[in-house]
Amino acid sequence: MKIEHYTFGNIVINGRNYATDIIVYPDRVEPSWWRKSSHRVQKDDLSFLEEEKAEVVLFGTGYFGSMKVQEEVLKELESRKIEVIALKTEEAIKFYNRFSDDRIIIAAFHLTC
DSSP states (O other), X not given: OOEEEEETTEXXXXXXXXXXXXXXXXXOEEEOOOOSBTTEEOGGGGGGGTTOOOSEEEEEOOSSOOOEEOHHHHHHHHHTTOEEEEXXXXXXXXXXXXXXXXXXXXXXXXXXX
8 A cells, every 4th residue: 555645635535635634554544533632642542452462552643643643542553563753744654655565554643734
């Protein structure tokens, strides 16, 4: 799965356009990723990992990097032996496209601010 294009508030994956925050799994896209607090990823927001195996959880923190991954999330994923990467969404997409064929990455992208 490759991400073809990203602009503020919009992403194209495998020819399909998404205009809400999303989660990208190795085999599918889940649109409408919502968090308890829109610009903070908290431990309660990790339900998307319940039945998934991941080597890396990649957070796209927004066009300007406004979304913050809380320390409790980092600790939780570390305890599961999952690497966490948080980058502005544009940079996170570059990382995803470069490494998603080699590693099991679940990516959660904030598309706006």
